[in-house]
Amino acid sequence: MQLFFDQVLNGIGTGAVYSSVALALVIIYRTTGLLNFAQGEMALFSTFVTWWLTDQGLGIWPALLGSMVFSFFAGALIERVIIRPVEAAKNPLNVVIVTLGLFLALNALCQLIFIKPGQEALQMPLMFPKGDISVLGLDIPKAILGRAIVLAIECAVLYVLLQKTKIGLALRAVASNPESSRLVGINPGNMLMLGWGIAAVLGAIAGTMAASRGTGGFDTSLMQQVLVYAFAAAALGGFDSPVGAVISGLIVGIARALTIQYVDFLQGIELVVPLGLIFIVLLFKPNGLFGRNIVERV
Amino acid sequence: MSDPTNLPDTPPAFATPAVPAAGAGRKVPWLRIALGLIVAVVALMLPYYNDPETNQIFCQVMYLALAAMGLNLLTGYNGQVSLGHGAFFGIGAFTAAILTVDHGWMIEATFPVAAVLAAVVGVAIGFPALRLKGLYLALITLGLAVLFPLVVKKFVEGPGGVPLLKPKRSQVGSMVDFWADDIYRYYVCLAILAVLFLLAWNLVRGRMGRAMVAVRDQEVAASTVGIGVANVKVWSFALSAAYAGVAGAMSTYVDRTADASNPIIYFQRSIEFLIAVVIGGAATIGGPLLGAMLLVALRRRTEGTEAMAPALLGGALIIVVYVLPDGIVGGLRRLGAWIRGRTSGSAPPGAAAEPTPSSPAPSPT
Numbered sequence: 001m002q003l004f005f006d007q008v009l010n011g012i013g014t015g016a017v018y019s020s021v022a023l024a025l026v027i028i029y030r031t032t033g034l035l036n037f038a039q040g041e042m043a044l045f046s047t048f049v050t051w052w053l054t055d056q057g058l059g060i061w062p063a064l065l066g067s068m069v070f071s072f073f074a075g076a077l078i079e080r081v082i083i084r085p086v087e088a089a090k091n092p093l094n095v096v097i098v099t100l101g102l103f104l105a106l107n108a109l110c111q112l113i114f115i116k117p118g119q120e121a122l123q124m125p126l127m128f129p130k131g132d133i134s135v136l137g138l139d140i141p142k143a144i145l146g147r148a149i150v151l152a153i154e155c156a157v158l159y160v161l162l163q164k165t166k167i168g169l170a171l172r173a174v175a176s177n178p179e180s181s182r183l184v185g186i187n188p189g190n191m192l193m194l195g196w197g198i199a200a201v202l203g204a205i206a207g208t209m210a211a212s213r214g215t216g217g218f219d220t221s222l223m224q225q226v227l228v229y230a231f232a233a234a235a236l237g238g239f240d241s242p243v244g245a246v247i248s249g250l251i252v253g254i255a256r257a258l259t260i261q262y263v264d265f266l267q268g269i270e271l272v273v274p275l276g277l278i279f280i281v282l283l284f285k286p287n288g289l290f291g292r293n294i295v296e297r298v
Numbered sequence: 299m300s301d302p303t304n305l306p307d308t309p310p311a312f313a314t315p316a317v318p319a320a321g322a323g324r325k326v327p328w329l330r331i332a333l334g335l336i337v338a339v340v341a342l343m344l345p346y347y348n349d350p351e352t353n354q355i356f357c358q359v360m361y362l363a364l365a366a367m368g369l370n371l372l373t374g375y376n377g378q379v380s381l382g383h384g385a386f387f388g389i390g391a392f393t394a395a396i397l398t399v400d401h402g403w404m405i406e407a408t409f410p411v412a413a414v415l416a417a418v419v420g421v422a423i424g425f426p427a428l429r430l431k432g433l434y435l436a437l438i439t440l441g442l443a444v445l446f447p448l449v450v451k452k453f454v455e456g457p458g459g460v461p462l463l464k465p466k467r468s469q470v471g472s473m474v475d476f477w478a479d480d481i482y483r484y485y486v487c488l489a490i491l492a493v494l495f496l497l498a499w500n501l502v503r504g505r506m507g508r509a510m511v512a513v514r515d516q517e518v519a520a521s522t523v524g525i526g527v528a529n530v531k532v533w534s535f536a537l538s539a540a541y542a543g544v545a546g547a548m549s550t551y552v553d554r555t556a557d558a559s560n561p562i563i564y565f566q567r568s569i570e571f572l573i574a575v576v577i578g579g580a581a582t583i584g585g586p587l588l589g590a591m592l593l594v595a596l597r598r599r600t601e602g603t604e605a606m607a608p609a610l611l612g613g614a615l616i617i618v619v620y621v622l623p624d625g626i627v628g629g630l631r632r633l634g635a636w637i638r639g640r641t642s643g644s645a646p647p648g649a650a651a652e653p654t655p656s657s658p659a660p661s662p663t
Contacts, residue, residue, distance in 0.1 A: 093576075097572065100612075101616040103569075104609070104615070108606070269452050271441075271448055278437065279426065
């Protein structure tokens with residue numbers, strides 16, 4: 001029982017990372033209507049910024065905060081400079097290509113800027129103390145609890161931001177109808193930049209959490225598999241539902257942990273699980289578990 | 299090789315072909331024939347004037363171009379975006395490697411097997427792809443490319459536990475006395491490339507090609523004029539995968555390795571193919587070849603600092619989408635049209651047959 005429970009906890013720990021990235025994907029999908037294949041690498045870059053700040057002597061939390069601020073502006077800049085010019089074309093191939101170009105360039109830039117020749121992996125300081133907390137006779141690692149708390153804070157802040165503030169209202173207005181929102185005096189461009197900024201901040205948190213894992217360092221391949229899991233979570237949640245993304249991220253994380261523990265023939269290829277999930281969801285329930293139905297007009 | 303660039307590049311889907319029918323009362327395009335001959339002769343003579351290492355690079359350009367051509371058939375002509383062609387490429391590469399290393403096949407004989415296997419997997423992906431469009435399809439196929447090396451790692455055990463297979467040197471050697479190994483391989487690759495590019499060129503000008511373009515541009519309209527949309531899409535997928543599979547087998551043949559030890563290698567391959575298509579020019583015959591040349595040249599330039607090439611490529615990719623949305627071939631075509639427009643105020647319709655600066659490129663060298 002403890003083993004099963006441990007695996008579920010592990011799943012929640014990794015699931016928190018997937019949820020954050022999936023949230024970022026969903027926010028971008030809702031505001032710009034595109035799948036950002038570069039989300040993982042944007043998060044990677046932010047992670048390297050966090051690492052660089054800790055390397056300069058900052059503690060991990062101030063470093064993360066600094067990286068979040070940086071990511072916000074960088075994300076907004078990417079939207080304004082790189083994404084917006086192709087967005088008008090509405091050609092999926094172009095959008096895919098631009099985000100893939102970003103993917104390649106950001107990954108390579110991390111390698112070029114932050115990793116000195118000959119260096120294998122970088123060490124990120126731990127975000128949470130080691131050790132367990134005992135709750136009702138079950139041991140919960142503090143690191144996992146910490147990640148869950150971070151995710152909960154993310155959700156709370158986003159909820160307040162999107163549902164309770166004027167900016168959030170504007171953001172949602174642009175997502176649902178850019179033309180009408182323009183008529184009531186909202187500048188959709190600014191809102192899109194805001195959306196990308198928020199997504200980049202979420203990525204910074206997710207990347208830093210993923211990198212700060214105690215054993216082993218991290219390198220530029222950190223976020224590549226995470227991205228696939230996050231896409232699975234976003235697909236399961238329906239691509240336009242933040243709540244769905246968070247819950248599905250945790251589901252995907254737990255499913256992965258349990259697969260690794262209990263399904264021997266998928267040893268080493270547990271990536272089949274999220275892919276199968278994406279596949280099934282897109283084929284049979286393309287709006288996901290939490291998404292809205294979208295009627296396409298011909 | 300005559301000039302395929304005179305395809306109407308954004309045809310009103312069912313317009314009468316602007317391709318001039320050869321013979322019958324038309325002026326013989328001597329200039330194009332001469333140009334084609336020159337390109338063919340250069341392509342045939344090339345390996346004699348270069349060292350084995352350079353010839354291997356030419357072969358790398360060729361397999362890359364072939365895989366890009368495959369992707370071009372699917373993405374450029376049929377409008378289905380795939381990020382999974384690295385996986386089809388890998389299927390070809392490992393089919394060739396496994397059959398030669400473990401079963402002692404002649405590697406040349408594995409090419410058709412690679413094509414068929416890749417096509418079968420292509421159909422298996424193509425059917426569900428019918429329900430997925432644009433970005434979602436890209437997403438699924440992305441997963442395919444990320445998954446492939448992991449699957450190989452699980453089921454293929456190379457020496458030292460690494461999923462890496464190397465055919466013996468004798469297995470990729472020359473079959474004839476009068477050609478050295480590298481020259482022989484060059485000609486094998488050249489022959490395959492020429493045949494498959496010609497096939498693609500004929501295909502896209504014919505009934506199937508027009509159906510593919512029609513499905514890309516207006517699916518509903520295409521179905522109302524009697525095109526079996528599902529059929530066309532699945533066939534495009536199968537054919538495209540087969541091209542990538544042959545290219546993969548060629549890569550095993552040329553580089554003497556099938557390697558899946560790097561978990562994202564085939565995803566990177568997928569992106570490479572897409573880059574070759576986009577930079578060269580989507581939905582053109584010459585584009586993939588040009589793109590492949592550029593890509594290999596860039597990789598050679600930046601050797602040593604391995605992260606430099608992707609950084610430049612990523613940047614180049616983004617810039618190309620802005621300034622040359624139809625790729626190099628498209629840009630050259632517009633340039634050609636502009637020049638013709640300047641020189642002869644009202645060009646006759648036949649002017650399209652005049653060689654544009656891009657004409658040497660499309661011939662399957």
